[in-house]
Amino acid sequence: MSYCPNCGTENEVGAKFCSNCATKLDFQVRAEPTRRVISKPLILGAVALILILLVVLVILPRGLGIYGTYEMENFPAYFTEIKRDGTFSLTMWGMRIDGRWEREGNRLTFIVPGFPTSSGTIEGNRIIADDGSVWIKRR
Numbered sequence: 695m696s697y698c699p700n701c702g703t704e705n706e707v708g709a710k711f712c713s714n715c716a717t718k719l720d721f722q723v724r725a726e727p728t729r730r731v732i733s734k735p736l737i738l739g740a741v742a743l744i745l746i747l748l749v750v751l752v753i754l755p756r757g758l759g760i761y762g763t764y765e766m767e768n769f770p771a772y773f774t775e776i777k778r779d780g781t782f783s784l785t786m787w788g789m790r791i792d793g794r795w796e797r798e799g800n801r802l803t804f805i806v807p808g809f810p811t812s813s814g815t816i817e818g819n820r821i822i823a824d825d826g827s828v829w830i831k832r833r
């Protein structure tokens with residue numbers, strides 16, 4: 695709608711002169727403000743999606759910290775503790791071997807001086823060692 699600035703008469707949109715007092719209306723077209731209504735569920739959905747993407751793309755690939763203690767599947771007497779300082783200790787029947795670990799992507803390499811290097815692949819909360827053994831992170 696277009697309102698005349700002089701007399702306030704409502705005129706048709708696009709009218710050049712007021713139908714009541716003939717005042718020029720060129721710049722008096724009052725357009726309805728365009729309101730962009732974004733519904734709350736849509737915003738919540740978008741926020742949830744961003745959070746999910748953040749977790750899947752950023753946090754999970756880095757591992758929610760691979761650090762922790764892993765037990766050999768069906769063989770809890772064997773466990774490996776992966777420490778934040780880059781070292782690990784493997785315990786078998788109470789016998790402990792210490793070394794250091796390196797990570798490249800989802801691959802882990804365990805280095806023990808004087809022993810052959812062993813490695814494995816990180817899959818979620820498990821490490822699938824190249825020798826076929828599966829190590830599950832303790833809760």
Ligand SMILES: [Zn+2]
Nearest residue numbers: 698701712715
């Ligand atoms: Zn008028």
